[in-house]
Amino acid sequence: MSRRMLSRSLYRLQNLSRSSGLSLHNSSIHSKHALLHNRPYANTPPRATSGSSLNQTELAKFAAIADSWWDADGPFKPLHVMNPARLAFLRSTLCRHFGKDPFSARPFEGLNFVDVGCGGGILSEPLARMGASVTGIDAVEKNMKIARLHADLDPVVSSIEYRCTTAENLVEEQMKFDALIASEVIEHVADPSEFCKSLSALTVSNGATVISTINRSLRAYATAIVAAEYILHWLPKGTHQWSSFLTPEELVLTLQRASISVEEMAGFAYDPLTGQWSLTDDIGVNFIAFGIKNSQ
Amino acid sequence: MRPAFGSVNEPRISENQLPPLSCSIIEHSGDMSRLIATIRLASNIFVPRLATRTFCTDAPEKLNDVPSGSHSNKEPNDDEGLPQHDIAIVGGGMVGMALACSLASMPLTKHLSIAIIDSNPALSNGPVIKKDDPPDPRVSTVTPATISLFKDIGAWEYVEQHRHAYFDKMQVWDYTGFGYTRYNARDADKDVLGCVVENKVLHKSLLSCLQNKDIKNTIYPTRLSSISLPTRSSVSSAGASASNISTKNLANLAKLDLSDGTNLYAKLVVGADGSKSRVRELAGIKTTGWNYSQSAVICTVEHPTENFCAWQRFLPAGPIALLPIGDNFSNIVWTMSPKDASNHKIMNEDDFVKAVNHALDFGHGPRPESRVFGGDVISSFFRPDVTSSVHERFEPPPKVLKLASDRMAFPLSLMHANQYASKRVVLIGDAAHTVHPLAGQGVNMGYGDVSSLLNVIADGVAVGSDIGEVTLLKKYEADRKTANITMMAVLDGFQKAYSVDFGPVNILRAAAFNGANVFAPLKRNIISYASGELRLPFLS
Numbered sequence: 001m002s003r004r005m006l007s008r009s010l011y012r013l014q015n016l017s018r019s020s021g022l023s024l025h026n027s028s029i030h031s032k033h034a035l036l037h038n039r040p041y042a043n044t045p046p047r048a049t050s051g052s053s054l055n056q057t058e059l060a061k062f063a064a065i066a067d068s069w070w071d072a073d074g075p076f077k078p079l080h081v082m083n084p085a086r087l088a089f090l091r092s093t094l095c096r097h098f099g100k101d102p103f104s105a106r107p108f109e110g111l112n113f114v115d116v117g118c119g120g121g122i123l124s125e126p127l128a129r130m131g132a133s134v135t136g137i138d139a140v141e142k143n144m145k146i147a148r149l150h151a152d153l154d155p156v157v158s159s160i161e162y163r164c165t166t167a168e169n170l171v172e173e174q175m176k177f178d179a180l181i182a183s184e185v186i187e188h189v190a191d192p193s194e195f196c197k198s199l200s201a202l203t204v205s206n207g208a209t210v211i212s213t214i215n216r217s218l219r220a221y222a223t224a225i226v227a228a229e230y231i232l233h234w235l236p237k238g239t240h241q242w243s244s245f246l247t248p249e250e251l252v253l254t255l256q257r258a259s260i261s262v263e264e265m266a267g268f269a270y271d272p273l274t275g276q277w278s279l280t281d282d283i284g285v286n287f288i289a290f291g292i293k294n295s296q
Numbered sequence: 297m298r299p300a301f302g303s304v305n306e307p308r309i310s311e312n313q314l315p316p317l318s319c320s321i322i323e324h325s326g327d328m329s330r331l332i333a334t335i336r337l338a339s340n341i342f343v344p345r346l347a348t349r350t351f352c353t354d355a356p357e358k359l360n361d362v363p364s365g366s367h368s369n370k371e372p373n374d375d376e377g378l379p380q381h382d383i384a385i386v387g388g389g390m391v392g393m394a395l396a397c398s399l400a401s402m403p404l405t406k407h408l409s410i411a412i413i414d415s416n417p418a419l420s421n422g423p424v425i426k427k428d429d430p431p432d433p434r435v436s437t438v439t440p441a442t443i444s445l446f447k448d449i450g451a452w453e454y455v456e457q458h459r460h461a462y463f464d465k466m467q468v469w470d471y472t473g474f475g476y477t478r479y480n481a482r483d484a485d486k487d488v489l490g491c492v493v494e495n496k497v498l499h500k501s502l503l504s505c506l507q508n509k510d511i512k513n514t515i516y517p518t519r520l521s522s523i524s525l526p527t528r529s530s531v532s533s534a535g536a537s538a539s540n541i542s543t544k545n546l547a548n549l550a551k552l553d554l555s556d557g558t559n560l561y562a563k564l565v566v567g568a569d570g571s572k573s574r575v576r577e578l579a580g581i582k583t584t585g586w587n588y589s590q591s592a593v594i595c596t597v598e599h600p601t602e603n604f605c606a607w608q609r610f611l612p613a614g615p616i617a618l619l620p621i622g623d624n625f626s627n628i629v630w631t632m633s634p635k636d637a638s639n640h641k642i643m644n645e646d647d648f649v650k651a652v653n654h655a656l657d658f659g660h661g662p663r664p665e666s667r668v669f670g671g672d673v674i675s676s677f678f679r680p681d682v683t684s685s686v687h688e689r690f691e692p693p694p695k696v697l698k699l700a701s702d703r704m705a706f707p708l709s710l711m712h713a714n715q716y717a718s719k720r721v722v723l724i725g726d727a728a729h730t731v732h733p734l735a736g737q738g739v740n741m742g743y744g745d746v747s748s749l750l751n752v753i754a755d756g757v758a759v760g761s762d763i764g765e766v767t768l769l770k771k772y773e774a775d776r777k778t779a780n781i782t783m784m785a786v787l788d789g790f791q792k793a794y795s796v797d798f799g800p801v802n803i804l805r806a807a808a809f810n811g812a813n814v815f816a817p818l819k820r821n822i823i824s825y826a827s828g829e830l831r832l833p834f835l836s
Contacts, residue, residue: 072767080767087759103403105757126760153548154762274774 055190059140069120069146078234079122079184085268085277086183086288087126090210093264093290094179097208106131114177114202116167117185121147121160127181128157135161135177137170167198179208183288186213186251187244193254200258205295209260212288216245220285248283260291379514381411382763383753384552384562386520386575388414390436390495391725391742392568393502397449398746400509404754408763410513411560413520413552418499420517425458425500431596433701434495435627437606437619442743443491446501450508454501455493461620462488465605467691471612473662476690489606492619492627498739518556523565523578525550525720550720550764564764565721566749571711573727579718585711585730590614591637592708593630596701597652599694600624607693609656616655618693625700628652637705645699656693664690710788716745716776717769724749729780731788741780748775 068074092102100107109131115124118136120143128134128151138144144164151157180203182195189195199209214224221242228234246254252262267283270276383399385392396412399405412419438446446452466489469476481489506513526548549561567575576583590613603620614631621627630652632640640648657663711730716723725742752772753763761768 072765084755084759084761091758105404105407125762129757129760129762276771 055188058188067142067146069122069143070150075236076120076122078228079119081275082268082277082286083122083126085279086123086212087130089266089279089288089290090127090181091130093210094208097290097292098178104131108132111178113179113181114170114175116180116182116199116202117188118147118162119143121151121157121162123181123183124160124162125151125154125157128160132179133159135163135175137163137165137167139164139166167195167202171198171201175202176204177202177207178204179210181210183210183212184214186211186246187240192246192250193257196254196258196260200255200260200293203260203293205293207293209255209291209293210288211251211255211291212286213251214240214245214286215284216242216247216250217284220245223285248287248289251289255289255291259294261294262289262291264290378546378551378559378561379411380409380546380549380561381514382408382562383564383566384411384413384550384560385566385568386413386552387567387569387573387725387727388412388416388419388515389568389570389725390498390502390739391746392566393499393506394445394449394451394743394746395566395568395724395749396513397451397502397505397509398445398750399753400506400513401449402750402754404757405750406509408512408753408757411516411562412513413516413518413554415517415519415555417517418496419503419515425497427459430700431459431621431625431627432494432496433594433596433627433704435492435619435621436495436498436739437490437492438498438743439490439737439740440486440488441747442740445743445747449505451501451505454504455491455497458494458497458501459622460491460493460497461604461622462491463604463606463620464488466608467605467693468608468610469664469690470610471660473664476664478690492606492621494621516554516558516560518554518558520569520574520578521553521555523550523552523575523721525579525718562764563720563762564753564769567721567723567727568725569727571709571726571730573723575721576713576723576727579721579723581718581721581723582714583711584714585709587707587709589633590631590708591634591705593628593632593637593640593703593705595628595699595703596621596625597628597649597696598624598698598700599626599696601694603694605691605693607656609693611655611660616652618656618696626694626696628696630655631708634707641703641705648703649696649698652696656696663692710784712781712784716773717766719766720764722749722769722772728776729784731784737783741783744779745772745776748772 069076071077072080091107094100094111095102095107098108098111107130108127111132113127113132113134115121115127115134115136118124118138119140121136124134124136124147136144136147138147141164144162147160147162151160151162180199182199186192186195199211203209214220225240225242229237229239248265255262265283266279266288267281268277268286268288269280269282271278385396388396392412392414396410399408399410443452446455464481464487466479467476468479479489481487546561549563550565552560552562552565554560565575565579567573567579569575597618602622602624603618603626606620607618608615613633613636616628616630619627619629630640640651643651654660709730713723713728716728724745726738728745729741731738731741749772752768752775755771756763756765756768
């Protein structure tokens with residue numbers, strides 16, 4: 001989908017929810033809500049006892065390969081290779097939002113970020129190098145051990161606080177952050193809508209939320225599942241369930257209901273010649289969204 | 297292809313030449329370092345920031361007061377007290393210093409703490425270059441791309457204060473008298489084709505530039521002995537020794553042992569230590585290459601009037617080049633067999649001058665006075681697109697009057713490192729590739745490496761990468777390897793084409809000369825390629 005088409009549909013969605021009156025607003029949300037909950041994954045896994053939006057089978061899947069988080073040629077290679085593009089998006093949107101100097105080596109000095117579903121910390125560490133005080137959380141305890149060990153290898157990032165907990169638990173502790181990043185996480189949670197509400201509760205008013213995930217498109221099925229898992233073996237088979245992907249429109253709506261308005265979106269494109277990912281307007285497969293929490 | 301003119305590697309200063317002065321500097325700063333070491337133990341956060349002083353606060357003009365690395369030999373187990381740097385540049389030559397300067401001038405990289413390891417005393421107390429000194433025989437032909445790098449980092453103004461010679465014309469011809477090509481900067485809409493600068497001027501300019509920058513850098517006036525690199529599974533190995541937090545912090549860095557007993561840690565080790573790179577050897581990076589059975593003789597000569605053109609004539613044994621270096625001086629780069637080279641090095645001055653004039657003009661064959669391939673016919677065929685220089689007549693090169701420097705001779709070879717980057721190690725300049733000095737591209741390829749590595753490091757800093765991470769460094773390798781190999785293949789092809797003295801080949805060569813002379817797009821491409829602005833001339 002082209003960027004223009006996206007912004008048009010975004011505009012339409014916003015118009016729907018804003019100007020068309022309460023009833024229409026609610027009905028559109030209800031239908032979307034129903035759609036989200038009718039998807040198979042939401043019913044199958046037992047909910048975590050703490051009322052978490054996490055999916056237990058997904059957790060087991062990641063615990064099995066936690067050791068290899070920092071192996072740049074291991075099962076997490078796609079994330080390593082995609083990292084510079086994700087961080088470039090984070091850098092440009094967050095510098096602009098917080099009015100920071102984009103030419104500074106540590107533009108996020110003085111801001112506190114939370115990296116939800118941080119895994120081995122491959123996104124938390126760069127954010128800490130860029131000056132942010134980072135809290136990384138992940139529900140897999142093994143991930144947290146790996147992340148802690150790795151962060152201690154570099155004094156600049158050893159200040160990261162890693163906690164084996166869930167977003168919901170942080171909400172209960174009434175933690176608040178300037179910016180929240182949930183990268184490649186929402187497609188693994190049991191209830192995206194509850195998850196987004198927790199994310200919203202963790203950010204300060206006018207704070208930033210950045211979410212990256214995979215589109216529920218046919219192209220995503222062909223590339224992110226068939227190609228990446230079965231042909232190229234970039235990812236272990238079964239890493240992703242196509243049905244648990246969210247389309248950009250669904251993500252925007254879900255976030256909007258959690259009082260986060262999406263301001264900017266970009267896609268990721270893979271160049272097979274250079275083996276590098278770059279940002280693009282095409283959000284047909286992998287995409288990343290930046291939103292701001294509405295001030296209440 | 298731009299003909300001419302060698303950039304010549306500076307011979308390394310051998311270790312026993314390390315002046316006693318440098319040693320006393322180390323002793324002098326010993327107390328200071330111990331104090332710093334104490335602060336470090338207490339703070340444990342981003343040590344290098346505290347550890348180094350900047351040049352501009354303490355030593356505005358001279359380098360005698362170089363802050364040197366701390367000596368922690370007495371506490372070998374206490375690695376926490378050792379200096380830590382972001383980047384350790386091994387080799388403070390023309391390329392290594394350019395990297396240091398360029399890192400210091402980019403907003404995203406100027407915070408990095410840099411160590412320069414080189415025993416060359418010129419780094420700490422180099423002699424002032426006097427304007428009326430006779431020119432050094434070791435010169436480089438810098439291309440417009442290199443000039444713009446120097447301008448970006450603020451070093452070109454220092455070059456311009458010393459002797460340098462821009463040239464806007466170039467004439468290349470062949471001893472058979474069949475063909476010649478004249479290049480003019482106007483053909484490519486440029487002001488100059490390049491500039492000839494003595495290596496010591498380039499080096500000194502970079503040093504002065506570095507001294508005037510407000511950055512954290514430390515010069516270690518010694519040599520590299522060994523490097524300990526982190527193992528691949530650093531997470532699990534650190535886990536095993538997790539009891540000691542202080543050493544765990546360092547387990548993922550490269551540790552450098554220097555020959556004076558100093559140790560330091562760095563996130564990235566840059567090998568800028570020339571064709572016999574110790575860094576390359578220690579990192580286990582293999583090379584591919586061969587020797588040409590040729591040597592180059594270099595020297596400075598004087599002639600009656602100032603020269604603004606670069607001249608190159610292809611002789612049976614190899615090319616001879618005459619490069620303007622300002623005033624009435626020019627530089628000679630003359631390729632010949634190793635035996636002839638040693639003869640020419642020791643023969644008396646008058647005989648040598650005679651031999652040079654013989655080689656440059658009347659020896660071996662006639663001047664290409666007229667166009668054997670009907671240059672006018674060809675040029676009228678390409679009439680709409682001929683360049684202005686096509687009608688320029690062949691000019692004889694200036695007559696050399698006398699020798700103005702010592703003669704030096706060195707063997708020619710081609711060498712290319714199989715990899716430019718591995719974990720925490722990267723190679724630049726001659727450490728990664730050495731070429732035939734035929735087209736003066738050696739040092740320019742090195743400066744191309746500097747620009748590329750600088751951008752890769754800046755991109756890495758921008759997205760919060762660990763700058764020693766191999767996935768980041770491989771981007772530099774991918775960027776430069778293609779460019780360098782293409783250039784090396786072209787130069788090697790030239791060398792081979794001109795080392796054959798056989799009738800039909802000579803005629804083909806002459807045809808190529810004449811073709812290059814009249815066909816404007818080709819000529820523009822050749823100039824752009826040799827200027828370092830175009831990367832793949834024949835594929836673009």
